[in-house]
Amino acid sequence: MDILWKAEAVSRVRFAAQKARALDTASAFQQDPPGKKAKGRSSDREAADSWLATLRFVHSGNSLRQPRMADLPRVGLICSCQTKTHPARRSAIQLQLKTILNCMQRFVGFVYREVRMHCHQQQPESIEIRIEPHAGIRGRCSRCLQPAPGYDRLPQRRWLFVPLWGIPTHFCYAPRRVECAEHGVVVEHIPWSDGKRPVTCAMMGFLARWARRLSWRETARAFQTSWEAVYRSVDWFVQYGLAHRQLRGVEAIGVDEIHWGRGLKADHFLTVIYQIDRHCRRLLWVGPRRSQATLRRGLKALGPELVKGLRFVCSDMWKPYLQVIAAQAGQALHVLDRFHITSHLNQAVDQVRRAENSRLRAKSKKAAQRLKHMRWLLLRRGSRVRGRARQKLNALLGSKLATARAWDLKETFSYFWKYKSVIWAGGFLDYWCFRAMRSRLEPMKQVARMLRAHEPLILNWFRAKKEISNGAVEGLNNKIRVVTRRSYGFRTYNAMEIALYHNLGRLPEPESPHRFC
Numbered sequence: 042m043d044i045l046w047k048a049e050a051v052s053r054v055r056f057a058a059q060k061a062r063a064l065d066t067a068s069a070f071q072q073d074p075p076g077k078k079a080k081g082r083s084s085d086r087e088a089a090d091s092w093l094a095t096l097r098f099v100h101s102g103n104s105l106r107q108p109r110m111a112d113l114p115r116v117g118l119i120c121s122c123q124t125k126t127h128p129a130r131r132s133a134i135q136l137q138l139k140t141i142l143n144c145m146q147r148f149v150g151f152v153y154r155e156v157r158m159h160c161h162q163q164q165p166e167s168i169e170i171r172i173e174p175h176a177g178i179r180g181r182c183s184r185c186l187q188p189a190p191g192y193d194r195l196p197q198r199r200w201l202f203v204p205l206w207g208i209p210t211h212f213c214y215a216p217r218r219v220e221c222a223e224h225g226v227v228v229e230h231i232p233w234s235d236g237k238r239p240v241t242c243a244m245m246g247f248l249a250r251w252a253r254r255l256s257w258r259e260t261a262r263a264f265q266t267s268w269e270a271v272y273r274s275v276d277w278f279v280q281y282g283l284a285h286r287q288l289r290g291v292e293a294i295g296v297d298e299i300h301w302g303r304g305l306k307a308d309h310f311l312t313v314i315y316q317i318d319r320h321c322r323r324l325l326w327v328g329p330r331r332s333q334a335t336l337r338r339g340l341k342a343l344g345p346e347l348v349k350g351l352r353f354v355c356s357d358m359w360k361p362y363l364q365v366i367a368a369q370a371g372q373a374l375h376v377l378d379r380f381h382i383t384s385h386l387n388q389a390v391d392q393v394r395r396a397e398n399s400r401l402r403a404k405s406k407k408a409a410q411r412l413k414h415m416r417w418l419l420l421r422r423g424s425r426v427r428g429r430a431r432q433k434l435n436a437l438l439g440s441k442l443a444t445a446r447a448w449d450l451k452e453t454f455s456y457f458w459k460y461k462s463v464i465w466a467g468g469f470l471d472y473w474c475f476r477a478m479r480s481r482l483e484p485m486k487q488v489a490r491m492l493r494a495h496e497p498l499i500l501n502w503f504r505a506k507k508e509i510s511n512g513a514v515e516g517l518n519n520k521i522r523v524v525t526r527r528s529y530g531f532r533t534y535n536a537m538e539i540a541l542y543h544n545l546g547r548l549p550e551p552e553s554p555h556r557f558c
């Protein structure tokens with residue numbers, strides 16, 4: 042106890058001495074000690090003592106009290122109230138925030154001059170970090186980054202920085218203009234900014250990272266900025282990533298179309314190209330529409346080297362894609378996606394059910410009951426139907442309805458994917474098509490015709506089985522749906538494109554010391 046008390050006493054005396062010195066050097070404190078006013082040298086010690094008492098009260102005293110703004114300068118800020126006409130004054134330990142900034146984000150040729158907090162009616166409004174050029178280092182040309190002699194100084198500009206304690210924070214700096222031997226009079230290179238954007242690179246990276254977790258509107262609301270600022274930040278982030286990404290080692294791609302927006306117009310579809318190698322699955326390219334021209338544009342954007350190096354291309358049976366892939370990536374093994382074939386089969390079963398249902402309803406209401414509430418049950422994989430649903434399905438299969446036969450054909454086809462040998466799989470496909478053609482069910486016959494027409498491409502699936510991950514394309518499609526749902530849809534194509542690259546592109550990120558998520 043004794044020692045503790047002594048230590049406290051020593052520190053108190055030290056602090057009082059410091060305080061007295063500070064008072065000496067003029068009005069260094071924001072707030073005068075309560076109850077006493079610094080009259081002159083004689084009363085300095087008394088003033089310091091009483092100030093100390095207040096400080097102790099604030100430190101240890103009642104914790105229920107809300108911290109006042111007047112207490113805040115101790116964290117290293119200068120507080121200036123706009124409502125009053127106090128001149129801004131320095132606090133005793135002013136270095137702290139500057140030290141953090143110097144540690145985390147140092148810009149060669151620039152110094153953090155001071156950190157100032159503006160308040161309005163005792164509430165913090167904004168923090169300003171004033172930056173000045175280093176006296177001994179010349180500004181650099183913004184185009185060639187070479188040091189150049191100074192020309193003049195532009196008016197002060199503000200850049201939005203990562204908010205500190207939830208208070209909007211700005212960098213303030215008056216940029217110099219330099220006279221470059223090669224480029225003439227230009228604005229100097231400002232390392233925390235990109236072009237004329239009013240947001241610092243650190244803040245743009247910060248917003249873009251959060252925009253991956255929240256919707257853009259939510260991000261803007263959480264960090265007290267506009268949707269526009271978030272959009273531009275994500276755009277900057279994505280452009281950086283696209284410019285710096287590596288496209289080497291891409292061996293398998295998947296091509297697919299995605300419906301976007303309302304209606305079935307050509308403009309409401311997107312063509313997407315994914316990388317579906319086992320080690321890396323990512324979005325490589327997005328483009329509007331699903332025509333031959335779109336896919337050609339996409340492959341051109343990826344570069345001829347990548348297209349020539351492809352070993353597998355996975356797509357659905359959309360004709361324009363098949364033609365372009367055959368023409369441009371002939372060396373690659375073209376695989377038809379398993380998911381699309383299954384969905385064609387499911388659609389055929391559903392068509393049979395609907396046609397039969399309306400036929401039964403025309404006959405009698407009671408007969409139509411047998412197919413009621415059967416839609417999802419029939420579309421599910423047979424092994425997944427259990428309990429009461431299974432009983433219902435068994436009852437249906439026991440009947441002589443066309444739907445039962447269609448379901449049986451669909452279920453038989455699932456064995457096709459279990460083959461390992463291409464020859465045996467081909468044999469099975471022939472047998473299945475033979476059965477389907479004699480089933481007297483037009484939708485099933487259509488599927489059989491389609492499968493026969495694309496037989497070589499379908500059998501390629503067994504040749505590529507171990508190389509590409511099945512369901513990768515569908516998994517990525519699902520993720521696209523999640524991205525759009527999180528933002529409640531995108532109004533413009535550009536916003537959608539940027540969001541997709543941002544979330545699925547696995548793009549490299551600009552370096553930043555601020556990693557909050």
Ligand SMILES: [Zn+2]
Pocket residue numbers: 182183184185186187221222223224225
């Ligand atoms: Zn230059």
